[in-house]
Amino acid sequence: MTTGEEGFLNPYTFIPAFPRDALPDAFGDAPPPSRDRLRAGCLTGRIAVTLTVETPLLLLDTTRAVPASTGEKDHRVYPVRLRDGRPHLPATTVKGMLRAAYEAVTNSRFGVFEDHDTPFGFRREAGYALGMVPVYVAGEGTLFRLRSALFEMYDKESGENLYPDGDLHAPVHMERLRAVIKKTKNGEKVVDFAPADSSVTLTAERGEKVVSGIAYITGPNVERKRYERFLYLPPGDKPSPLPLAREWKALAENWESLIRNYRAAHDDDELRRRRTPDGLPAGPDRRVGDGPGRLAWSPHLHDENHLRLRRSAICYARLVDGGVDRLYPVLIPRDLYPVAPAELLGEGLAPAPSYERLSPADRVFGWVAPKGAGVRPSAYRGRLRVGPVTCEGTAAETVDRFEGDGLPLAILSRPKPQQGRFYLAESRQRPQRPIKDGTPKEELYAQGRGLRGRKVYWHHAGLDAGKHWRIPGAEDPAQAPAGGRHREYARSWKAPDDSGRLTRDRRRHETVPGAEQRDSQNRSINGWVRPGTVFRFTVEVRDLDEHELGALAWLLGLPEGHFHRLGFGRPLGFGSVRLAVDPTGTELHTGAEYAAYYRTLTGGLPATDGVKVLDEARRVFEKEAAASPALSTIRDAMLTVSRGDPALPVHYPRTRPDGFPPGVPAPPDPRGRNFEWFTVNEQDEKSPRIRTKRSLPGLDATTPPLRIYPKKALPEETIRKGANGPRRKGGNKR
Template sequence: MITGRLEVSGSPNNRKLRVTYTHNGSYNQITLPNDDQLSLALAAKKQEGGLEALKNLPVELEEDGGQPVRIREQGQDWDRVAAAPIAPVAAAPADPFATVEVYQAPNLPPGDFHNPYNFIPAPPRQTEHPDLGDHNPVKQGMGHGYYHPDRWSGRIAVKLTTETPLLIPDAANATGDDHKSYPLRLGVDGKPYLPPTSIKGMLRTAYEAVTNSRFAIFAKHEERLAYRMPANLGLKMVPARIEKDATGNLIIQLYPGTSTIGADGAPGGNQMYAAWLPSYQPNGSGIRNLTGYPANNRLPNHRDRVTVLLEQYGKYHNPQHTGHPIFTYWKVRAMAPPGTTLDTPPPGAANGRHAPLRTPMRQVDGYVCITNKNIDNKHDERVFFSTAPVPPRPLTPALQQQWQALIKNYQEIHETEISRGMTGPPALANSRWSRQVVGGSSEWVLSPGTLCYAQVKKVASGYDVLALYPVMISRELYAQPPQALLHPSQAPAERLEQLSPADRVFGWVNQQGKSAYKGNLRIHSVTCHSDTAVASFNGLGVPLAILGAPKPEQTRFYTAHDATGNPLQVGVNKESGYDSAARGLRGRKVYPHHNGLPANHWDNPQQDRTHQDNQGHYQEYRRPRQNGQEQRDDQNRSIQAWVKPQTEFSLQLEVTNLSKCELGALLWLLTLPPGHYHRLGGAKPFGFGSVYLQVDWQNTDLKLGQGWKTFYQSLTAPSNADPFDPSSMITAFKDAVQKVQGGNFEQVPFIAAFCRAAQGFADQLPVHYPRLQAQLQPDTKIFDWFVANERTGNQGNGQKVSLPALRQDQGLPLNPLQ
């Protein structure tokens, strides 16, 4: 433990917080870039009183990598707890089915389209296996100083032929600011330049999959993700305010209005908790009837304490207001600063299915909660109040951590949109970002005066607060982060002894430290042999369609029923995907080859044919025009040229000190049957970049280390050199996979899935992102399909289908409603 002091420095307009301390004889004075390493108690104190509240405050801290961490007030404990601790390796169940029900493959009818991406399973590994397990390559004879006598080294000559157009964008010469237009990257000979690193990356991805190696990179997946909670759960949220008790401790005070709180948080008698404050024009952008303060006619601010006059309303099933109301609520009719006596206005008028109940009006004190017009049809903000005291609950470190993780998630998922200048959700026309989205780090901390919603549960002593949310129908954190679902044997290696086959062959860099291993494969001499390889386009080129961003929050596509990668069962709740570390991830993302495209699919790409049905396929790769104009903005890119199909390249692979099995896996990938393609370059979801590989055996030279020793000793080809038999190498690889996985090689799940991706689908269904109609539209929204798939209610029930297993993929329905 280190002791130090917080100081405030800088000019009045640029105040900064820094920590000073002495450690190991060295005096340190470090400015803190944010509040991440401040305890929640200190962050709350800063939120309440500003930087001056922390000035000259004695603190305790620790150091990590020379940086101060876990800074807390002297004598206090570190109070930021992990939101969802990940079980240590030793705690992982040996049997992936130990805590989940046995998987049953769904029996679904054939679908209408295939998703452009799927996953190759990555089941738990046998890390002790001599060929496919984890081993220190240096101790195995895979050092780089000499040829190991019993390992294979040499040159593999490869021919690469493009099957579909190949995109090699020249980022250094792109034009445009918000919208980028990319020329094709060319070499000094004027022909396409295909970077060796791109080919190596393509091969490594494939090699990882077919050897079931560890993931090379699995970063930024340690935080829990979030999803939009069901609307009916939002009705059970109790208004709450963070306050201080008599001893100065932070507490949660509930404000249930005139309602009683049910055992699960639902309001008694269907009387809504908070009062409705008329604020906005529904489906418009203007302010409507917002009740201001009579004294100065100003509008209320968020958190303002006010006196309000309330009138009880009901919402009915019909505009005639007959029968019992669906629910009742209090509506603000007048507002003033606290302590003011308000005059009673005439009874309010009915509006649509809403009508006053003609009960006596009430004058109460409360707090204004303004979350902004975050949906198009929002018309009211809220006033939190209570007519009967509810015993407060302590604000625990766990709740503070849950809140901070949730608010950070809100801000991170919208960070790019806000940086583009968007003032509200792009899918909505007249909405603005919620307060917690644009409030920055000040929204992370639950400080006195914070207004929020509490999820509660009835207990003997009152109500336990399970979680806190910024809005009624909020995003909700999944129980586990993605990292918790990754089997330990698949996690990126952290030391040489954990290097899996792909790490040993292609190289490894420690994601958590400074160690690395060079690898034993190098690609060079990539040459284009076609004189007419380039198809060029006029002007800014072809506007590509919008590429979908990865959405691991979509549990039905990204999470698995179990550690072997089976899809979630049809119909389960989406939150179940991350509900337990016994679940799993679907595996390694892959983009299946687009099989069965019409012969003219890639012809004349500058012509907008996106609305034309071409043998059941559409021009998916091109962004449709809107009102006759090309759509070029910061959501998509344009390409000025591509590499034509049937363009030939040659390249050389240099390998050193590979085992028979390691080399066999590589050769198997390089000798796939005709009609099996690897994927290379950009925009693979649209079908670009399918390439076929062949080995040029005549120019391939592979020897054991002993053979190379003899060769260099004589400088002539030795007559008794060990013969190179590629089929025996491939057989050694297949035998190793069969020994570890059991059964026939071609039926091993990750091999079968890889082959399906390489071939594409034989059913001739189109391949595109999920949407609700077959034809591509200028304003197609992928999100609508996922909403329909999850829907429950009067508008129909979604099928809640998951992305099918790649090897059994019969497609997804255009309309996922039942």
């Protein structure tokens, strides 16, 4: 294996969800059966199930979490959830796992699909700025074009502000200034300035001019940023409004939607609850360190004056055939896709709109009408119940514990459905086919596309269980491989600085011994349920036909070496569990048998072989699935994911450090820079050995796996460098 050829599986993938109009009749929409009687040929009874833990199971008691004694104050340490001295697995957790799998295997409607009716945003490429010009909003529908000059604000080496508190005037965002402008080979540049209302005289030398304008200060929001911008109308020019390519109302509505999208990408803690290295509160416009989340935030992210286009506002206009087509807050902006995810789902897969149109999972597990549907009945209880779940062993026998502040877990990535390359299919009719590699980013969420389906997590196959789940005491658990794989579940120790340097043998990232990272991005655990632990529960079913029961039987009897996923931390490898039917506690009878029993009220129900009944129902389901292209594709996909691939490690995308030896697996970056892979993936790579703009591969093995990219210089804001900084004459005195 050479640099750039290291394959991996992303922790999540998708079970395809097909349009439901071509499914066999038994899997279509219908009202649930009446509860007033049992149907003669349908089955009612109890299925006993054993659940065996394959990889450590995280059953965390969120109500008893406590702050860690070290690290940030928002960090929490979670104990194992216990009841009566045994690990407690709630029946609702098991039912949720079964429901999700049942929805997938029967290609049912989504039980929940909320908050997906707003288009996602995406970052435009730097070249998009070539069609942008700064404008001044003189009134509703009236935009005047401005000229732009570079304004040196930050030291090019340290990034420090050139105008700290002191006797130099520090311009602020939207402040009116007078400035001396000089032409350079890279454009115009401010060489001197003063507040517009000051009495300071500015002198223009040969080739320079004095103009009046506005400082457009977005703050130190980019590493090694050097310039802000000064916007002005050329003296003597008579401004004329720019023509509009779209109605003003549409431009204004799009602006507000875009700003809301910008803000939705960040929570309040990121913007307003930051602290300086000294522990003091810091506003969103202040830089508190290096790296993501520590730079300053641009004004449009936190200043309420930017939410709507107001008179005297400054922004950037995108010109199409000379007319204004879009307005943006910055030169290289985010933008909104033309369609929302809900538009790509399709009516047949959306949550059931009424009682008469329930899909198989709704009829078996229950249904609640979508919020605001206003229909009656508005809910259905379902015909399946998971009984209490009991653990066979005590906590002393089944729980591995971590003393003190526990084990810091790796950072779990947030869902990023705006990453269309991972979430979208080429079409709604073929959800198993990802978007073609190389598709431009702006063409991802578009009419005609489809969603990939239901998110599921790979079983982490090929682990050396004896080493992988054992924490070494004297070395960084995330940097030290175990049986050829890294412990993706453990958080690396802290890096000594932000350089990302490697150890002397260049096989790991250098970290500070024992410096565990505990902050608001991750959590710690006091223990887990160890592999081999057995839980038992029953599934009570009522009046299920052979197709409904057959799908459940298939899920309860996956082939050997296939696992369901349960509990917290599934992307990190936790929670692979094996289900099996226990014949001794399984009893199933038909409605006709129950009717005969109730007619006589003597004797009992006839003895039946519950496992045989389940096997017959499973064969009915498998026959229907084999005859349906959609259901057979889904079945094969579920088997692939639940089996895993022992040849490939499972982890979030990351880049390979410079100078790493060929053939050595790349470890996780202790600085937490998974975003670098996605940044590289959007670049146009000319090397024939490195494919970029990759989509999440499908499950049919027709496309190569994702690769760890070699680390490369990441693109930054395009900055035109001028010749010299401002002269800072006496005119800059306060």
